[in-house]
Amino acid sequence: MSALNDATRARAVQWFVRGGQLLVPGRDPLRIGVSPIVLGRDPSCGVVLDDREVSATHCELRAEGPGVLLRDLGSRNGTFVGGVRVREGILTAPCSIHVGGSVLGFEPLEKERVEVGFDEDFGPLVGSSPRMRHLFRLLREVAPTDLSILVTGETGTGKELVAQAVHEHSSRSAGPFVVLDCASIPGPLAESLLFGHERGAFTGATERRSGAFQDAHRGTIFLDELGELPPELQPKLLRVLAERKVKRVGSSAYEPVDVRVVAATRRDLGRSMNTGVFRSDLFFRIAQMRIELPPLRDRREDIPPLVQRVCERIGRPERTPDVVDLITSTLAQHDFPGNVRELVNVASVAASLPRGAEAVASVLPLEGGGEVAPALSAFSEAKRVAVGAFEQRYFSDLVRATDGNVSEMARRAGMERHHVRAFLKKYGLSAR
Numbered sequence: 001m002s003a004l005n006d007a008t009r010a011r012a013v014q015w016f017v018r019g020g021q022l023l024v025p026g027r028d029p030l031r032i033g034v035s036p037i038v039l040g041r042d043p044s045c046g047v048v049l050d051d052r053e054v055s056a057t058h059c060e061l062r063a064e065g066p067g068v069l070l071r072d073l074g075s076r077n078g079t080f081v082g083g084v085r086v087r088e089g090i091l092t093a094p095c096s097i098h099v100g101g102s103v104l105g106f107e108p109l110e111k112e113r114v115e116v117g118f119d120e121d122f123g124p125l126v127g128s129s130p131r132m133r134h135l136f137r138l139l140r141e142v143a144p145t146d147l148s149i150l151v152t153g154e155t156g157t158g159k160e161l162v163a164q165a166v167h168e169h170s171s172r173s174a175g176p177f178v179v180l181d182c183a184s185i186p187g188p189l190a191e192s193l194l195f196g197h198e199r200g201a202f203t204g205a206t207e208r209r210s211g212a213f214q215d216a217h218r219g220t221i222f223l224d225e226l227g228e229l230p231p232e233l234q235p236k237l238l239r240v241l242a243e244r245k246v247k248r249v250g251s252s253a254y255e256p257v258d259v260r261v262v263a264a265t266r267r268d269l270g271r272s273m274n275t276g277v278f279r280s281d282l283f284f285r286i287a288q289m290r291i292e293l294p295p296l297r298d299r300r301e302d303i304p305p306l307v308q309r310v311c312e313r314i315g316r317p318e319r320t321p322d323v324v325d326l327i328t329s330t331l332a333q334h335d336f337p338g339n340v341r342e343l344v345n346v347a348s349v350a351a352s353l354p355r356g357a358e359a360v361a362s363v364l365p366l367e368g369g370g371e372v373a374p375a376l377s378a379f380s381e382a383k384r385v386a387v388g389a390f391e392q393r394y395f396s397d398l399v400r401a402t403d404g405n406v407s408e409m410a411r412r413a414g415m416e417r418h419h420v421r422a423f424l425k426k427y428g429l430s431a432r
């Protein structure tokens with residue numbers, strides 16, 4: 001283990017970010033660090049602006065390596081810097097930020113070092129990049145508390161694994177860990193699935209049943225795809241979180257529940273809040289702590305420890321250096337739309353195959369669709385052709401198998417819908 005770790009540790013012990021100061025008229029300057037500051041009209045925002053032209057959750061700011069990331073959260077009237085409407089941009093020089101009728105000042109600060117610690121894992125999670133080490137440190141601090149956590153990130157970045165790891169590092173670890181996928185709650189049964197029902201409460205309710213919240217009593221409930229929670233359930237969930245008691249469908253009595261909530265979303269909840277699809281009070285109640293998992297393409301230094309973990313898990317630890325070499329050389333330009341899940345799949349196959357050139361060719365089809373071009377042209381060109389052939393065939397088959405349903409394609413491919421759409425466009429395929 002240590003040869004790999006020593007190498008990565010020597011490379012990246014430090015994380016430097018460039019923050020700044022936000023100047024809000026009539027208030028003390030606010031320091032912008034790596035945790036996001038949300039600006040908006042909602043009273044739960046970090047900076048509350050009493051301005052009718054400002055959206056409930058308007059935009060957010062946080063420090064990154066090159067400067068402060070300013071991100072509009074789908075506001076109605078937009079976020080402007082120097083007369084330019086900004087959806088997302090990095091601020092590196094003094095400027096004014098216009099939101100609604102309000103003008104805020106921004107001043108950059110010098111780069112500073114963020115304490116990231118040396119932890120290269122947290123329970124089942126591994127990673128040696130500064131951002132992941134910083135997250136592991138935060139998670140270690142927050143896990144033993146009862147704070148609820150919102151984990152965001154693209155598909156396959158490890159959101160559910162974070163929830164499990166938090167549960168395992170909390171005083172609730174001996175209690176249940178219950179997963180509820182909010183995207184697949186069938187409408188009529190939704191309330192009963194969450195809070196249970198009495199016998200005879202509705203047709204088919206032949207016996208009294210507990211819901212996910214009662215099942216998670218003294219443990220943790222993981223609300224996956226929180227952004228998909230049906231609107232009619234949102235006030236009910238909010239009440240349960242505030243009052244810590246639930247009422248079964250068909251009952252008038254409340255039962256106390258002691259549950260810690262960890263939720264995850266791939267969706268931009270800022271936009272959902274501003275369009276009224278998701279309640280901001282529920283968001284802030286759940287997002288007492290926010291954990292944002294970066295996509296794998298932005299933390300490629302995590303590939304070696306992740307591959308190592310895979311090789312160990314399948315009982316082939318000695319294959320680690322080979323598989324790391326294979327992936328870092330042949331997939332150097334690949335942006336891993338399926339993130340760690342995709343890497344785990346590729347690494348498991350690669351590690352299970354025998355060593356050597358033939359094995360490499362057998363692994364490449366994961367990227368290249370089996371059409372590994374003969375070694376007559378430059379490697380990069382051969383790879384480009386093979387990858388193109390694979391993508392085209394993969395997405396053509398996917399369109400056929402799902403009848404062109406983009407959500408279904410995204411689910412099956414394990415990637416975001418916008419990635420699916422981009423591939424369809426690239427190969428002239430049409431969705432429904």
Ligand SMILES: Nc1ncnc2c1ncn2[C@@H]1O[C@H](COP(=O)(O)OP(=O)(O)OP(=O)(O)O)[C@@H](O)[C@H]1O
Nearest residue numbers: 124125126127154155156157158159160161340341
């Ligand atoms: N940091 C990590 N260390 C080790 N394994 C990881 C890490 N991150 C993700 N994985 C692995 O990647 C796979 C996907 O992780 P997970 O299901 O937690 O992702 P997710 O973000 O919840 O995905 P989705 O949004 O599609 O539900 C799992 O096999 C998980 O074990």
